[in-house]
Amino acid sequence: MLGFCLGLIKYVVLTRICFIDFRKKIIKDRDLMILLVIGILLGIERNNFEKVYLGWCAFSMPLLILYIVEDYFKKELIGFGDVKLMIVIGGLLRYRDFRQVLFFYQNLYFLSAVIVVLVLLYWKIRGKRGEYVPFAPYIVLNYLLFEKFFM
Template sequence: MNIIIEIIKCFIFVRIVWVDIKRKIIPEKSVITLLVIGLILALQSHSLEKYYLGICAYSMPMIVLYILEDYVNKTLIGFGDIKLMMGIGGLLKYTGIENVMNFYIILYSFSGIVAFLFLFLKKWKKYEYIPFAPFIVISYVIFEIFFYKVF
């Protein structure tokens, strides 16, 4: 059963990345599917509370960033990125603030380095739309491989 869920997650992540790059939007059905998968896994492991707290904890820094957009009058992230973080938070579940911080350190470091390289190599223009979903998904994979399974 778990291998089937992992394959489904991979297809969903590929779809999210592809659609975000091509259409600049994160599909609602994919995010809802991630939330349902997280719910199923939480019910299997009797950790519904950690599922809910994971949704809240992993999406909260993005919500704060979304609110700050009003004060700087610039679009930083879209609400689809927040919904994607809710789905990922449900998959990861809340296991402590350290893991949330580690995830965001990976996310911002990785996306900053890649964005800097692409800007330096003139692949992106300074104010061009940069899809954030690929960075979120790759950070999730890195986090699951190196951090999440250890605890």
């Protein structure tokens, strides 16, 4: 019963993150803290908290490196909210091996690129050049697909 309640809260919060990121282009820390607590509780319940901790570290590292590199190029590529979201998503996915992390990021970048290209080319929705594209919905969608099909 606890797993069902936590899962329901998790999906509601993930949906909320997507909508807020589309509208306001921000990810609220309150939502991230809820997901963080859910990850901790699920890790304790399943007796594998160390995999939750390793998930926080391993899944967030590529986006954290990208966030640091963007300072060098003086161009904003992602926001720090995306990095924090990836930290909590990593805790929810729990680390198994490096192939899991690599496969997650391959799917994430492929999925986000395909969706953006489809929207821009086929529906001819054009924004200003260099306009911010929310990345959180792609992270959440990839997490949901990864959780459903690869875990």
